[in-house]
Amino acid sequence: MTMKTPKSWPSALNSLASEVIDSLAQPVNRVWNTLTGKQEPLRARIVHRYAIPSSRTISVTEGFFGFIPVESYENERFILEVAYADKQYQVEVPRAYYQKSNIGDGIDIHTL
Numbered sequence: 698m699t700m701k702t703p704k705s706w707p708s709a710l711n712s713l714a715s716e717v718i719d720s721l722a723q724p725v726n727r728v729w730n731t732l733t734g735k736q737e738p739l740r741a742r743i744v745h746r747y748a749i750p751s752s753r754t755i756s757v758t759e760g761f762f763g764f765i766p767v768e769s770y771e772n773e774r775f776i777l778e779v780a781y782a783d784k785q786y787q788v789e790v791p792r793a794y795y796q797k798s799n800i801g802d803g804i805d806i807h808t809l
Contacts, residue, residue: 738805741779749774779804
């Protein structure tokens with residue numbers, strides 16, 4: 698005894714398979730676009746801007762003959778606080794961009 702399959706089964710299975718693959722591929726595409734930088738940037742508005750001055754830190758580490766001073770330097774950083782859709786982000790920008798930007802200006806940001 699053989700079972701006959703309706704003629705619409707292959708097309709229905711193909712349709713179901715393509716829907717499953719599409720639904721599984723959406724999160725993968727989103728992650729891939731994020732990793733490759735192909736996601737759409739958010740057009741945010743600058744709400745606050747500030748600069749963190751450079752700093753010099755001296756710490757001490759223990760060596761074979763006693764303590765050794767270790768100096769570390771951190772360059773100045775330029776931070777913009779931006780708002781987009783009820784969320785706020787902090788964005789570090791180069792000095793030239795910081796100097797020409799004003800509060801209320803728009804900026805394209807990429808989020809992860």
